[in-house]
Amino acid sequence: MAVPFTLKYQGKRPYLDQSRYSAVVGSRTRRPPDEARRMILDAAAELLAKGGVAAVQVRQVAAAVGMTDAGVTHHFGNREQLLAELLRHGGRRLRTALEDVVGAWLDRDADLLELVESLEGTYRRGGYGELAVAMHAAGWRDPGKGMLNPVVDALHGLRPHGSSIDDTRLAVAALHQAMATESLYGTAFRRSAGMTGAAADDSSAQVSWWARQLQLALGITTP
Known part of the structure; x- marks a missing residue:
């Protein structure tokens, strides 16, 4: 099982929180290859989300997981190969998280507000929103x-008979786009519209608004 870690920064150089994870940094323990690769990719994903592609350097990744530079290149060859695998790894993480949200929502037959809240929460927790934007900017596309x-x-099954399936798809795509970027840009966008203070910082009203708009746009009536 991979050892959890938290990245901190001294200037631009990342390092592990040694007060909690000294066992990881204190000695360069030989780890099983799969565990080492997973730790490297998780650290690289966090660097990518925080600083973009330029932040993902072999030396920074090695420092973050308590390895030598050679240890990282042993598993991934060079920086270009690390970046290529990182994009695939990040894509799998995003898809798995979103599939879990959708599956849980369908299993509970929950309302629209819960779906919107779950999507927004998925992107906000663990930096998925930042990771998605950074990955897309780096050239990753969901295959x-x-x-x-x-x-x-x-949702289409809840709409009036004869409704356009393409309209349903467009509505879901717009919702997904908004929730993916809420954690990054939501506060700034609300301020640009004249909101201030807690009203701009709190996403809950925006999330509720999206749920209402989805219901109205699709003509879904609640019992």
């Missing part, structure tokens, strides 16, 4: 199709 198709199908 899969229809990750949110179950949501589209569930």
Whole structure:
């Protein structure tokens, strides 16, 4: 099992919180290859989310997990190969998290507000929003199709007979886009519209607004 870690920064150089994880940094313990690769990729993903592609350097990643530079290149060859695998790794993390949210929502037959809150929370927790934006800027594109198709199908089934399936898809895509960027830009966008203080900082009113707009746009009536 991978050892959890928290990145801190001294200037621009990342390091592990030694007060909690001295066992990781104190000695360069030989780890099973799969565990070492996972730790390297998790550290690289956090660097990517915080500082973009330029922040993902072999030396910084090695320092973050308590390895030598050679230890990182042993597993990934060079920085370019590390970045390529990082994008695949980050994509899998995002897809898994979103699939879990959608599956839980469908299992509970929950309302629209819970779906919107769950999507927003997924991107906010663990830096998924930052990671998604950084990955996209770095050139990653989701190779899969229809990750949110179950949501589209569930919502379309609640719409009036004869409604356009493409309208349902567009509504779900717009919701997904908004929730993915809320943690990064929500406060700034609300301030640009004249909101201030706690009203601008708190996303809950915005999330509720999105749930209402989704219901109105799709013509879904609640019991």
